[in-house]
Amino acid sequence: MVSATVDSEADILSNLNIKAGDWPSNLVKNLCLLSPDQIELGKMLVKMGQSHLFQQWTDPGVEDDKKKAFFAQVAKLNSSYPGGLASYIKNARELLADSKVGKNPYDGFTPSVPTGEVLSFGDDNFIKYEEVGVKEAQNAAFVLVAGGLGERLGFNGIKVALLAEATTGTCFLQLYIESILALQEGSCRLTQGTFQKDIPFVIMTSDDTHTRTLEVLESNSYFGMKPTQVKLLKQEKVACLDDNDARLALDPHNKYQIQTKPHGHGDVHSLLYSSGLLKVWLDAGLRWVLFFQDTNGLLFKAIPASLGVSATKQYQVNSLAVQRKAKEAMGGITRLTHSDGIYMKHLQFLEARTANSV
Structure with a gap:
């Protein structure tokens, strides 16, 4: 029996053109359980220095379902990151190496205030662009990027279900949808259209918020918006790293599961692309995509004017910002000019001063 097993392993390795010494022995023992696609994923993991993931694997016939579940998770992680897990690990190693030696990607650059349009809420210029x-x-x-919970705010739920104001009990999601519907109606009226075009509304969710966001929408009849206008795109998690060598971290309670964490807001762009929505919108003649975050009740007071600036000046990208006071703990948008005269591409920005901004 042992001899037959060894012969079987040798045949598999030979057929795959793999040297036994190059692979972790526990993975080699279990190759007979794996599909061709799973074996390719195993090759990738070994090549990327992730052999430790198989260190505690048992012999075939023991916990086989968990081993297959492991590769199902790897396949999901591989498909949800542009370039796959190999690219994720490679990028992580480069970033960690730069961080370790204190490399600053902005060395040699001098920041300055970028060019843009300054608007004051309600003045003639603002109304013109609006x-x-x-x-x-x-x-x-x-x-809408809405992958977060309201725990830091003392709220046991999704952020978009928080009240935007207490008088009517309107939550942020309702406020956003009603604002989009108002723009939809106003746009039709101002352009003297014969029928209203439905404005698409996409919500990027996460494992933490997807189901609850759908429940809020369905229990409130989508706050008056057609369900066909709303699309939920769920952001997948990415693998956690164990050290500066970007070794993937295993769950301490499950040796067949990689630890994962939510990724950043930047995922929204790859999700829109991979979902095919961008092509659908382009084919439908749409010209603009407006991104916003989950708890900013004043935003729609400025969005029409910012869109007007983009259309008038033919901006390809336009960011909406408020004035930043010196030493204020908030991010800023800047132009970076290198010592050799080359400047980093930056976002044109619109500075909007609203009557109630803080």
């Missing part, structure tokens, strides 16, 4: 923006709204799609 009218242009309302007209353009029918050619736009709105994307």
